[in-house]
Every structure is written in structure tokens, then in C-alpha cells.
Amino acid sequence: MGTEELIQSIQSMFPDASINMGNNFPELVIEKDSLLSVLNQLKSEPTLAFDYLFCETCVDWKSHLTMVYHLDSTRFRHNLVIKTNLDAQAPEIESACHLYRTAELHEREIFDLFGVKFLNHPHLRRILLTDDWKGHPLRKDYDDPINMIKL
Amino acid sequence: MDVKITPPSEPFPGTVHPTDGGGVLVSSLDEVINWARSNSLWPLVFGTSCCAIEMMSTAAAKYDFSRFGFEVARATPRQADVIIIAGTIVNKMAPVLKRLFDQMPDPKYVIAMGACATSGGPFFYNTYSVVKGADHIIPVDVYVAGCPPRPEALLHALITLQEKIKSGLTRDQIRGEMKAHGN
Amino acid sequence: MFEQVSTSENGELVINVGPQHPATHGVLHLLITLNGETVTKLEPNLGYIHRSIEKMCESLSYRQFIYTTSRMDYLSSHINNHACALTVESALQIEIPERAEYIRVIMSELTRMASHQLWWGAMAMDLGALSPFFYAFRERESINDIMEETCGARLTMNYFVPGGVMYDLHPNFVAKVKEFIVFFKSKIDEYDELLTGNIIFQNRMKNIGIISKEDAISYGCTGPTARGSGVSCDIRKIYPYSIYQKLDFDEVIEHGCDSFSRYQVRMKEMRQSLKIIEQLIDNIPKGEFQAKTKAVLKLPKGEFYTRVETARGELGVYIVSEGGTSPYRIKFRSPGFSNLSALEHMVKGHKIGDLVAIMGTLDLVIPDIDR
Numbered sequence: 001m002g003t004e005e006l007i008q009s010i011q012s013m014f015p016d017a018s019i020n021m022g023n024n025f026p027e028l029v030i031e032k033d034s035l036l037s038v039l040n041q042l043k044s045e046p047t048l049a050f051d052y053l054f055c056e057t058c059v060d061w062k063s064h065l066t067m068v069y070h071l072d073s074t075r076f077r078h079n080l081v082i083k084t085n086l087d088a089q090a091p092e093i094e095s096a097c098h099l100y101r102t103a104e105l106h107e108r109e110i111f112d113l114f115g116v117k118f119l120n121h122p123h124l125r126r127i128l129l130t131d132d133w134k135g136h137p138l139r140k141d142y143d144d145p146i147n148m149i150k151l
Numbered sequence: 152m153d154v155k156i157t158p159p160s161e162p163f164p165g166t167v168h169p170t171d172g173g174g175v176l177v178s179s180l181d182e183v184i185n186w187a188r189s190n191s192l193w194p195l196v197f198g199t200s201c202c203a204i205e206m207m208s209t210a211a212a213k214y215d216f217s218r219f220g221f222e223v224a225r226a227t228p229r230q231a232d233v234i235i236i237a238g239t240i241v242n243k244m245a246p247v248l249k250r251l252f253d254q255m256p257d258p259k260y261v262i263a264m265g266a267c268a269t270s271g272g273p274f275f276y277n278t279y280s281v282v283k284g285a286d287h288i289i290p291v292d293v294y295v296a297g298c299p300p301r302p303e304a305l306l307h308a309l310i311t312l313q314e315k316i317k318s319g320l321t322r323d324q325i326r327g328e329m330k331a332h333g334n
Numbered sequence: 335m336f337e338q339v340s341t342s343e344n345g346e347l348v349i350n351v352g353p354q355h356p357a358t359h360g361v362l363h364l365l366i367t368l369n370g371e372t373v374t375k376l377e378p379n380l381g382y383i384h385r386s387i388e389k390m391c392e393s394l395s396y397r398q399f400i401y402t403t404s405r406m407d408y409l410s411s412h413i414n415n416h417a418c419a420l421t422v423e424s425a426l427q428i429e430i431p432e433r434a435e436y437i438r439v440i441m442s443e444l445t446r447m448a449s450h451q452l453w454w455g456a457m458a459m460d461l462g463a464l465s466p467f468f469y470a471f472r473e474r475e476s477i478n479d480i481m482e483e484t485c486g487a488r489l490t491m492n493y494f495v496p497g498g499v500m501y502d503l504h505p506n507f508v509a510k511v512k513e514f515i516v517f518f519k520s521k522i523d524e525y526d527e528l529l530t531g532n533i534i535f536q537n538r539m540k541n542i543g544i545i546s547k548e549d550a551i552s553y554g555c556t557g558p559t560a561r562g563s564g565v566s567c568d569i570r571k572i573y574p575y576s577i578y579q580k581l582d583f584d585e586v587i588e589h590g591c592d593s594f595s596r597y598q599v600r601m602k603e604m605r606q607s608l609k610i611i612e613q614l615i616d617n618i619p620k621g622e623f624q625a626k627t628k629a630v631l632k633l634p635k636g637e638f639y640t641r642v643e644t645a646r647g648e649l650g651v652y653i654v655s656e657g658g659t660s661p662y663r664i665k666f667r668s669p670g671f672s673n674l675s676a677l678e679h680m681v682k683g684h685k686i687g688d689l690v691a692i693m694g695t696l697d698l699v700i701p702d703i704d705r
């Protein structure tokens with residue numbers, strides 16, 4: 001399937017989501033509540049078969065956070081990026097780790113560095129920093145006057 | 152055929168007084184102990200990041216630090232004499248490093264290998280988790296510059312440490328000597 | 335060693351391995367629950383070398399941030415640099431000279447071999463065989479010498495820059511690499527003789543640490559770890575970058591799903607790397623080694639993602655740019671991080687003695703996991 005076709009078939013699957021071509025991959029923007037159902041459909045639909053989540057991360061836009069999921073299909077070798085916006089004050093989203101096992105560690109890292117709360121995650125704890133660390137360092141408003149020496 | 156035996160560059164400390172039927176070695180116990188200590192320093196296997204690979208190179212075939220008596224790398228601090236801090240120390244690792252150092256038996260020595268262990272190195276600015284130099288945690292005897300230092304540099308550091316031990320001076324005495332020499 | 339032992343109510347034993355333990359290849363901390371000698375649960379605790387590289391990069395320029403990545407996965411530093419350079423180049427649409435492409439691929443493959451050599455030595459050491467370590471380092475030193483002449487460094491190179499490579503090749507380079515190819519070919523056979531056929535070694539590797547193809551994909555395993563389970567995931571083949579589509583080499587895939595398959599993949603990959611270098615070394619084109627670029631690079635607004643194949647698997651560089659001179663957000667998708675998540679699955683049900691062998695075949699580099 002070419003990229004054009006891929007975009008069309010995904011658009012027809014999710015008529016209310018917006019999809020357009022990014023620099024590298026097509027990007028699908030969805031509502032955060034529909035994340036699990038979208039991922040589930042993308043994974044189980046035999047013509048798409050997005051079975052490999054190769055990157056999961058988060059971007060802090062000050063006004064809101066954006067979760068970014070990079071998907072790949074090991075059978076057809078096409079890619080898709082899924083984006084969804086979260087509230088900056090109390091970010092919360094369903095965990096994808098029951099569909100993609102790799103998400104488990106990635107989500108713990110995002111929780112650690114951005115403070116996004118993943119619902120139904122088996123053990124959401126800090127992974128990189130110590131348990132008593134205050135704040136979430138990759139947030140733009142994070143400041144640490146003791147440890148950080150600014151250039 | 153004449154076999155000429157060259158004396159080792161670092162002879163056994165003391166002087167030999169010739170007597171009939173051999174000689175008498177006169178030395179001080181301190182000197183002998185320091186000599187023995189300096190020639191069998193057992194390092195602790197402690198590498199956190201990139202510099203550890205250069206430490207492994209120093210141990211391996213080409214550079215081979217066993218030539219200087221360092222080959223018995225120990226995995227447990229209770230059997231080690233010298234800890235080579237090879238790599239960055241971050242806030243989460245700092246208590247562990249302190250604990251390892253405390254577990255080592257006296258006398259113990261520390262070598263800070265590389266820019267990171269010396270000062271935080273490339274991770275000095277704008278990082279929230281890096282300790283800016285291992286000497287914030289434990290006292291360091293020898294610093295090695297480089298990112299990573301070449302194996303030769305590490306060997307030099309080890310030999311410097313041997314010299315320090317042989318001289319038998321304490322930290323304060325060394326400082327006093329350096330002042331006397333105008334450093 | 336830093337081990338604490340405690341027993342829970344049902345007689346299970348919880349032990350800590352690491353963060354300072356010779357078998358974890360760095361500062362990984364594993365919390366292992368044992369029933370007798372059998373591992374029932376394993377939980378990694380990371381962050382003992384979390385150097386906040388991603389935060390740091392947000393205040394570095396697009397030329398500067400590359401140096402931090404050579405310190406991430408220092409065993410494939412060239413390939414890490416390649417990923418960053420490619421991201422910046424693709425965003426700015428910089429055409430890089432043919433000569434630079436050739437140099438980059440040769441260097442990358444040399445790095446891959448050096449990394450696999452070190453893995454081979456270190457893994458054998460984990461299994462209790464000390465001499466392979468010295469054999470491996472002997473060959474690694476000759477690669478280091480080649481690198482040193484051209485790049486000026488033995489480990490953390492920073493040789494690939496946006497637009498090409500930093501310096502031209504050293505005049506001795508071609509001759510030395512050719513010498514190395516001849517030298518190393520006989521040495522790989524020696525590696526095989528030393529270890530691969532050894533019956534003790536095989537018994538400790540075969541049918542140990544099994545992960546099926548589906549699980550490997552679900553856990554996001556890449557590189558030799560996944561290819562040992564039959565997943566085709568070599569980025570050089572499936573999403574070719576640089577000049578890899580012009581080259582003739584095979585993607586090594588094994589279907590045993592166990593430790594021994596992963597071992598075999600890496601051994602065969604070294605031969606493939608030699609094959610790639612042989613094709614290139616005689617016809618490095620003449621010309622520029624660096625394209626003309628602006629002194630200050632400014633990426634257009636948008637998001638850029640590059641995937642490359644390091645010695646451990648797929649490295650992704652994700653840059654979000656707001657149009658400034660430094661990234662707004664940067665994320666390194668490191669291969670080790672995902673590979674590590676599969677460790678529990680592989681180890682469960684095996685004896686604790688096998689844990690070290692299995693971890694050896696994953697070829698973890700901890701600073702790459704923690705970043």
C-alpha cells in the first residue's frame with residue numbers, strides 16, 4: 001500500500017480524526033479517549049496490521065502536552081504517527097501496554113519525565129529518577145537551581 | 152657468556168651493607184610496607200559509562216596493566232585497594248559510590264578517570280542529574296584528564312598513584328611539600 | 335558487588351543484582367525474585383547513569399548536540415552521530431557528497447564490528463571464559479588505531495557532522511583497512527573455533543532465553559536480539575538510508591529464538607560488515623568530504639524522525655523544531671531500552687545462573703538505555 005492509499009484507508013476508518021502527511025510519516029490526530037480503540041483497530045485490521053510500536057514519547061507545548069506514538073507494521077512496512085493532546089495540569093491517558101508490551105517501560109519513563117498519568121498501567125512508578133525526586137524534568141517549566149548550571 | 156643483570160628501575164627499598172658471606176639489608180618497615188602496597192594494587196571493577204571501555208582496553212591485550220601489578224580486578228569492594236571511577240556519576244549513583252568506598256578496607260585510594268569523574272565534563276551545563284565531579288562524594292587521589300583518557304593516560308595515573316604511595320606522605324604532607332616548592 | 339537478600343512470606347527470595355555488578359555491564363540494577371534457584375520475577379531499576387541528555391540537547395545547537403550522542407551508545411558512536419547528522423540533513427535538505435557517504439558507511443561498519451567484538455569478549459567472560467576477552471580486544475585495538483588516525487579519537491568520535499564528515503581520510507586509511515580485512519577474516523574463524531563449537535558453551539546457550547517472534551515484536555526488540563527470533567528488522571534493508579540500497583549484503587536472520595541464535599546473528603553480521611567494506615574500500619570517490627553548509631543551522635518548524643541500525647538495533651532520533659537554532663524537544667529511541675524490557679520474559683523460569691548468559695546475548699549498553 002502506498003502512502004496515499006494508506007492515508008485514505010485510515011481516514012475512512014476514522015472519519016472524525018484528522019490525518020495529514022508529516023515530514024516523514026502520516027500523522028493522525030485523535031481524541032485522547034479514543035486512543036485504545038484506535039490502536040486496537042489499527043493493530044487488528046488485517047490490511048494495516050500495525051503491530052510494532054517503535055517510539056512513544058511526549059512533547060510539552062506549555063499550554064498542553066502531546067503524546068506521540070510511532071507505529072510500524074512488520075508485515076507491510078508502513079508507518080503511522082498518532083498524536084493526542086493532553087491537559088497540562090492533570091495529564092491522563094489510557095496505557096497502551098496491554099496492546100504493545102514495549103509501552104510499559106516507555107510509559108514509566110514518560111511518567112517520570114513529564115508526569116503523565118497512565119491509567120491501567122501495571123506499575124506506574126518513577127524509573128530513571130529516585131522516588132523522592134520533585135517535579136518532572138522534561139517539562140518546560142522545570143527548574144532546578146541547585147543541580148542545573150545554566151550556560 | 153657474560154650475562155649482565157640490570158637492576159629493576161624501582162629496587163627494593165633500603166641499602167645493603169656488605170659483610171662476610173653475603174650482606175645485611177637495612178631498611179625501615181614503613182618503606183617496605185609502602186613498597187609492597189604500591190606494587191600490588193587491586194582495583195575494583197567499577198565503570199559507569201564510556202570511560203569503562205577504555206579501562207577495559209587498559210586491562211586487555213595491548214596495554215595490559217598487569218605489568219604494573221593491577222591485574223587482580225575485584226568485583227567486591229571488600230577485596231579492593233583502589234577504585235577507578237570510570238564514567239559519569241549521577242545523583243542516583245552517588246550514594247552507591249559512597250557506600251562502595253566505605254566498604255573498602257583501609258588503606259584505599261581513588262582515581263577519577265576522565266572529565267566526567269573529575270568535574271562533570273561534557274555534562275556540566277544544563278543537566279539536572281549529574282554530579283559535578285566525583286570529589287563531591289569521596290576524596291580523590293589522582294585525576295586523569297580526557298574524554299575518554301587514553302589507556303596510556305590511565306597507566307600514567309596508576310604509576311603516579313604508586314609513586315604517591317611509595318613516598319609514604321599523607322595528604323597534608325603532600326600539600327605542605329607543594330607549598331614549599333611554590334606550587 | 336552490592337547485593338541484599340530478603341525473603342518474602344512464601345519462601346521466595348528477593349535479591350538485588352547491581353547497580354555495581356560485573357555482569358550487568360555497567361550500572362543496571364535488577365530486582366530478582368527467586369523460588370529456589372528459579373527466577374520468577376525480574377524488575378529492572380534504571381537511572382544510575384541517567385545523564386539528562388535530552389534536556390541538555392534542548393539548549394545545544396544543531397552542530398553541538400551530536401557530541402552527546404557519541405556518549406550515549408559509545409560502542410556505536412559513529413552510527414549514533416550518523417542518525418543525528420541524517421536528521422539535520424533531511425530537515426535542511428542538504429545533499430552530501432558521495433565521498434562522505436562512502437566514508438560514513440565504511441566507518442559505521444567498522445564500528446559495528448568493533449562493537450560486536452567487544453560483545454563477544456564480554457559475553458564469553460560472563461560465561462566464565464576469560465581468554466576470548468583478550469582475543470577480542472586484540473582485534474578491537476586495530477580498529478581503534480584506524481579510527482584514531484582519521485578521527486582523532488578512539489571511542490567518542492564526533493566525526494560525522496551535518497553535511498558530511500569532519501576531516502578527510504588519513505592517507506594510510508585505505509591500506510590499513512585492507513590489511514585489517516585480511517587480518518580479521520582469519521580471526522573470525524578463530525573466534526568460531528574458540529567458542530562456537532564448544533559443547534559447554536552450546537549447552538548454556540541453546541534453548542535458553544527463548545522469545546517468540548510475536549513477543550519480540552510486541553516488546554519492541556530490534557537488532558540482533560529480534561533477528562535471532564526471525565523478525566526482519568534491519569533498518570539498512572527495510573528503510574535504507576545513506577548508500578545501503580546500493581550495496582550487496584544479507585540481512586542475517588536466525589529462527590532459533592534462543593540465546594544461541596542471537597549469538598549466531600552477531601557472528602554472521604561481522605562477516606557481512608566485512609563484505610560491505612570490501613565493496614567500498616577500493617572505490618571511494620574523489621572529491622569533497624563535506625558539503626557547504628551555513629555556519630548556524632536553523633531547522634524549519636516541524637518534526638523530523640530518522641531511524642538507523644546501530645550495532646544493538648534501531649536507533650530513532652525524533653526532533654521537534656520550533657524554527658530556532660536548537661531543538662524544542664529531542665527524543666532518542668534507544669534500542670537497548672526496548673530490548674531490556676524483554677529480559678524478564680526471557681529469564682522467567684530459568685535458573686539464576688542463566689540470567690547472566692541471557693543478558694550477555696542482549697548486548698546491553700547502560701548509558702544507551704538511560705540516556
Ligand code: SF4
Binds near residue numbers: 200265
Ligand atoms: S569523560 Fe567522556 S568518555 Fe569518560 S565517561 Fe565522561 S563522557 Fe564518557
